[in-house]
Amino acid sequence: MADAAPRLHGLVEQLLGAPFPLRVRAWDGSQAGPPGAPVLVAHHRRALRRLLFKPGELGLARAWVAGDVDIEGDLYTAVDLLSGLVWERGDDARTLSQALRDPDFRAAVRGLLKLAGPPLPPAPPRQEVRRGRHLHTRRTDRRAVSHHYDVGNEFYALVLGPSMVYSCAYWETPDGTLEDAQRDKLELVCRKLALTPGQRLLDVGCGWGSMAIHAAREHDVRVVGITLSREQAAYARKRVADAGLTDRVEIRVQDYRDVADGPFDAVSSIGMAEHVGADKYLAYARALHALLRPGGRLLNHQIARRPQRDESAYDVDAFIDAYVFPDGELAPLGATVAQLERAGFEVRDVESIREHYALTLRRWVTRLEDGWDRAVRLAGPGRARVWRLYMAASAVAFERNRIGVNQVLAVRTPGSGDSGLPLRARTWN
Template sequence: MKSAASRLLSAFEALIGVDLPVRVRCWDGSEAGPPDAAARVVVNRRRALRRMLWAPNELGLTRAYISGDLDVDDLFPLLGIPEVVDRIGDHRLAGLRPRTLAHAAATLVRLGAVGPPPRPPAVEIRRRRGIRHSRDRDSVVVSHHYDVGNDFYRLFLGSTMVYSCGYWVDDDARLDTAQRDKCDLVCRKLGLAPGMRLLDVGCGWGSLAMHAARDYGVDVVGVTLSREQRDLARKRVAEAGLSDRIEIRLQDYRDIQDGPFDAIASVGMSEHVGLVNLPLYAAELRALLRPGGRLLNHAIARVRSLPDRPGRAPSFIDHYIFPDGEVLPLSKTIDAFERAGLEVRDSESLREHYALTLRAWVSNLLGSWDDAVRLAGEERARTWLLYLTASALGFEAPNRLTVHQVLAVRPTADGASGMPRTRDRWLHGTRAAT
C-alpha cells in the first residue's frame, strides 16, 4: 500500500502533468520523491489538504503555506518548476479533464481532507467595501499592504527604504547603491535643476524626494495614502534638514490642487490605479504638469496575455499582497498617456534589475527572519517571503512580468517638447550643483 506521501505526490503529478522533482514528507513521517530533490515540501497537518480541496488553485496552496500547515525548505526551487507555474500560477487546473480532477480530489479525501473549509489565515483580506478604486477603498487596500510596520520593511528594504526596483549599474553592487542609482536615474530623466518643483506621486518613505531635494536642489511635494509611510517620511526629511524643501502629505493624487509642477515622478504607484481609472490618472497628472514639463511613470507591466480578471481564479496577490492591484500591459499605459495629451518620449525596461532587487530583498528577509516574525508575526513574514520569491522568479523569466520607466512630456502650445534631440544629452547629464 502506498504511503501518504506517495499518494499525495502522485495526485499532484497527475494534476501538473509531469513527474515533479520534489521531495514530500507528510504528517505521519512518510516520504516520497527523489531523495536529492532541491525542492522539499513538508505537509505538517492534514488541514493543508482541506485547504487545497476547498480552493484547488494557488490560493489553497498559499493558505496552507502561510498558515504553517505546509512548509517548504526553499521556495525558489519549488516555484521555479515551470509546470507548477503554468498549471497553478496561471490557473489552468480548470482546463483539466473532470476525471483527473475527481481522482485528485478523491485522493485528498482518502488522506483525511474531510470537513468544512478551514478559516483563512488572519492576514488574508477578503471583504472590501465600496466601489473598486474609489478614494475610500483605495485608502483601505493601500493601508493593508504598506501599514504593516516600518521596522518590518526596513529589514528587507535596507537603509534606503526604497520599495521599487534598484538600478544595478555593476553586477557586484550593493542594494543601497542600486537604489540610490535608481533615484538618480529618475532625477536625470526628469531633467531636474535647482528651483524646479517636483511632485512625487506615491512617495513611499520619502527616499526619492530626499534625493531630488538634496542632490538636485528642487522643491518636492510627496503624496502617499499610507499613514505609516507619511509619518516616517516626515521624520526622515526633518532629520536630513530638508523640511524647508520637502512637503509630505497623506493625499490621493486625485485631490492635488496646487499645480503646476515642473516634473512629476510616479514610481511603483500606478499599479494601484486600475484599468478603468487609467485615463483619469493620465489626465490628472497632465493637468498638474506645466507645459514642457516631464512625467516619469515607473510601473510593473504584464507581458504574457492572461485572462481578464472576471474569468480568473482567486489569486494570492489579490488576497494577500495588492488587493485591487492591476498589472497592465505597457501598451495600456502608453495609450492612456497619449490620449491625455502627453507625448511619450522614451520607455526603458528594467526587468533584470527588478529580479536582482527581489533576490536581495529575499536574502535580507531570510537573514532577519526571527526579527521579521517578532515584528509582523509568522503569517505575514511567510506572506512576504512567498511574494518576494515568486516575484523574483517572475521577473527572471521572459514574457511574464517586466517593469518600465515611461518618460513623457506635456508639449508647449507651439508643440515643443523641451527635450534634447539625443538621449545621451538628457540621460547622462550631470547632477546640478547645490
C-alpha cells in the same frame, strides 16, 4: 504504516496529468518524489483540505501563510517548478469542467478527499483581504494601501535597508550594494526629469520619502510628496527633518485626485501606478497631465504584465490580491503607453529594467531571511511568510520574463511642439 507522502504524490500527479516536480514529505514523516528536488513539506492534513477547498493558487497560498506547508531547499527553484503547474499552465491546461469529465481526475479527487479526512478546512488566515465590489474609490484605495504599507516601518527597514526604497533598484553590476543601486535609481529618475534648482516636483506615492529627499538634496528642487499611508508619511517627515530639508520638502497624506496646487515642473510616479486600476488609469494620467506645466515631464516607473490572447478573460493574481496588494492591477506596457497618450502626453522614452527588479527582490529576500526572527516579532509569522513568498515568486517571474518593469518618460508637450528634450535625449545614461 507511514505512506501519506507516496499516496499524496501519486494522487497529485494523477490529478494534474503531469509529473509533480517536487519531493513531498507528509505529516506522518513519509517522503516521495524525485531525489534532490526541493521538498514540499505538508505539516498537517489541513494543508490538503485547504488545497481541495480552493484548488490552485489561493488554496496553496492559504496553506503557506498559515504554516501548514513549507519548502525545504531552494525556494526560488521550488517556486519556479510550481509556477509551471499552478500559475503558468497556459492554453493547454484543462478547465475544471473538462477535468471533471475525466474518470482518472475524479478518482484522484476522491483519493485526496479520503487522504485529507474531515473536517472542513479552517477559516482563511487573518492576513487575507477580500476583494471589494467598489474598487479604487478614495476609501478603498486608502484601505488597500494601509493593508500593504502599514505593516510597520521597522519591518520595512529590515527588508529594504537604510535607503527605504520599495521599488526596483538600478544595478551597475549584480554584485553591487543595494544602497548604491537604489541611489542610482533615484538619480536616474532625476536625470530623466532634467531637474534644475528651484523647480517644483510632485512625487506621487512618495513612500518613506527617499525620492523627495534625494531630489531636494542633490538637485535643489522643492518637492511635494504624497502618500495614503499615515505610517509612511510620519516616517518620511522625520527623515526630511533629520536631513534639514523641511524648507524644501512637504509630505502629505493625500490622494492624487485631491492635489490642487499645480502646476509642477515634473512628476515622479515610482511603483505607485499599479494601485490605480485599469478603469481609473486614464483619469489618473489626465490628473497628472493637468498638474504639469506645459513642457513638464512625467517619469512613470511601473510593473507590467504580458498581454493575454483574450484580455477580457484576464483576472488578477489570487495570492497577490488576497495577501499582498489588495485591488492592485497590472497592465501591459502597450496599454499604459496608450493611456498616457490619450491623456495628452507625448511619450518620449521607454526603458525596460526587468532584470534589475529580479536582483532587487533577491536582495530583499536575503535581508528578510537573515533577520527572520526579528521580522516575525515585528509583523507576525503569517505576514513574514507572505512577504517571503511574494518577493521570491516575483523575483522568479521577472527572471522568466513573465512580468516586467518599465520607466516611461512622457512630456506635456506645448502647442508649439517644443518638447524641451535635446536631439540626443538619452543623456542620462
